[in-house]
Amino acid sequence: MTADSILSIAPYQPDVQPVIGELNQRFGADVFTVQTTRTGMPVLWVAREQLVNVLTFLRNLPRPYVMLYDLHGVDERLRTQRRGLPDADFTVFYHLMSIERNSDIMIKVALREGDLNVPSIISIWPNANWYEREVWDLYGITFTGHPHLTRIMMPPTWEGHPLRKDYPARATEFDPFSLNRAKQELEEEAARFRPEDWGMKRGGEHEDYMFLNLGPNHPSAHGAFRIILQLDGEEIVDCVPDIGYHHRGAEKMAERQSWHSFIPYTDRIDYLGGVMNNLPYVLSVEKLAGIKVPDRVDFIRVMMAEFFRINSHLLFLGTYIQDVGAMTPVFFTFTDRQRAYKVIEAITGFRMHPAWYRIGGVAHDLPRGWDKLVKEFVEWLPKRLDEYEKAALQNSILRGRTIGVAQYNTKEALEWGVTGSGLRSTGLDFDLRKARPYSGYENFEFEVPLAHNGDAYDRCMVRVEEMRQSVRIIEQCLRNMPEGPYKADHPLTTPPPKERTLRDIETLITHFLQVSWGPVMPANEAFQMIEATKGINSYYLTSDGSTMSYRTRIRTPSFAHLQQIPSVINGSMVADLIAYLGSIDFVMADVDR
């Protein structure tokens, strides 16, 4: 499939879909168990024996499911409310995405504890590789046929599989940590790179290769990211990205935080995205609770999310140009970011991690005078963007460094699960804000910037244009901000509107319970994806009818983007890799969670 074959993205159709008919027709209805959820897509259980057939069929359908959007597991052993579902101790789920249908499907496989293995699907979607490694690492589920099933998030010497329900989440449940000389050497030895493990040769017929360990501490690695390069001179023959240095176990933490108190953790997933990270989480929780928020809340949320999109893109722009070797622009973009933070700080009270969205609303109403601040920013930024374009982005050295560098096309992008600006720079018009509007984005006028070469330069230009469009959206929020409450009138809104708590005992009790104990979400599954700063970010929540999430799966764009690196960069030079890493726009917290 190429970009040209899609004229327009079909309207988004959740739930009821022809694909179930197509599947039933091919395999028979008794092969599938349909699970009703609030995920906005059909969720089908299949037996392990049928899995590869079903997935291959979906991959090869007319209007195929081209992208393996997500793949992960669930430990089902403590789940109480799973009536009508196949017996399972563990589940592996496959979330597939079709661009042409503009819809998704989720396939689940039930596994028993004594027999934890499923066939690997790398041959169908190459990006299954890292996801399967992660599931093995965190759940201990074996993927037969996987070429390199090793730990990816945890250190190679780690014992146990942390996301299992019987694996403790608190440090106090472990013996105190100690590190002696022998242990340190053991760890260091385990982290040593052995090319043979990865099927790499140490030398060719006439030459030896150099293995260069770039990172986890390197000025252009954008965080604790390690990539081992097999070099012939300065040419990259092959490379192995190594992640996990920033892993904090956000998904595990979600299982012991209340629905409400997990919000601040989401800010720190893509730490440049601020409240943008809250959005998929609260939208997803609201789906579980069945909350519809007032218009004013949608507008405020959109406005703040777009502020953070600009902020993240500005940081990208500065560091990207710096990675290509120009030292000055980064200082100017940080000046602009300071301007944005001035507004953000006035409205939310915080800068990088406001944790400001709430279940059913936002933390408080907009302060008096907010419109003046926003107006100042909206008038300031476009002029600066023009300047960057003229002074830095049209520079012939920069163009020479980035045009044609790290190029991939739409087909490759979809194969590797690339989303966001990286996907749109290949010419595919797929922006969730247009394709699957959420949080009221359908009410705004803006364009989706596209480019066609899919190289490092295009990815940058798309983001610069996206900032202009974000300014347009913010302008519309400024002009049309509706009046009304900043919290939904719903029993599960957390914290509940304060005014009534002082007058009526029912609400006081609810307020007390929700703040101390946390709200209880009905048992179900919900899912929300958004067009975040770096690509598509989503939260797939499973509630077991408790104050805490049973399973929170956070799918982040950067994970997929890093997995793609070897397929894009092999054959280029070290300097190209740096320009490429800059153009991906990732933060390691968004990769490792």
Next chain:
Amino acid sequence: MSWLTPEVIDVIIAVAKAVVILLAVVICGALLSFFERRLLGWWQDRYGPNRVGPFGSLQIVADMLKMFFKEDWTPPFADKAVFIIAPMIAFAAMLLAFAIIPVTPNWGVADLNIGILFFFAMAGLSVYAVLFAGWSSNNKFALLGSLRASAQTISYEVFLALSLMGIVAQVGSFNMRDIVDYQAQHLWFIIPQFFGFCTFFVAGVAVTHRHPFDQPEAEQELADGYHIEYAGMKWGMFFVGEYIGIVTISALLVTLFFGGWHGPFGILPQIPFIWFALKTCFFIMLFILLRASIPRPRYDQVMAFSWKFCLPLTLINLLVTGALVLAAAQ
């Protein structure tokens, strides 16, 4: 005091002058680190060092104190002798090259009649600093940096020399004072040798490993490249050596193309040193401005620029100059 003949006094004065000039160059080089940071700060909407002393002017003292008292660490896996020699070469080569520059009619370290050739020799030597440092560090990033340095130097030294041959052909001498005098009598060489100036400037930046020809260091790619393993005063010598290189190249540009100590149109001949210093400062500023303003090309693009653009341009310039000189002679 019979040994104190006028000849000996002359020698003593010459040595004293030489020491004063070279010390001044070293101090200028050291101070440049402060000025560069302030200028960059000024161009980049920020302050730069402004805390130590008035306007931050004592920052350099603080930096030097820090550097002197830092552990002078030599990695156990390094080749010790070569590792120690490298920063010395970096420091000395460009400083020695300054010896040929006539600062004023009476001041100058050495009046060599092969002045320009001596500079080429020193420029050629200075690459050994990078090569030795990269090789002896036994570090892959450093090795890649020094590989880049050697490739870059080979490419740029070729036309570094050729770009000045036009001047030599016109003046008929390698002596710097002759060149300055010639410019005072005729035009400054920036006009007849404009292409020579362009290519020499490019090559000059490359010789000092300054941005955008800082391929051997390339912080974003090689994480400081060849001097990655250096610390303390050894690193300081590389650092100051780089600034001395800037001073030397700037002074050379002034001497060769902008009439040395002469003012434009012969105005104010009473202040030769001021003219020289002003013009040199201008070029030093240009070096810093370059660093502030442009990105770094990829290493193969740098090589291609050298071989496919600069070298042909230099050769054409040399041919045309030669033809004109011959025509004028007949």
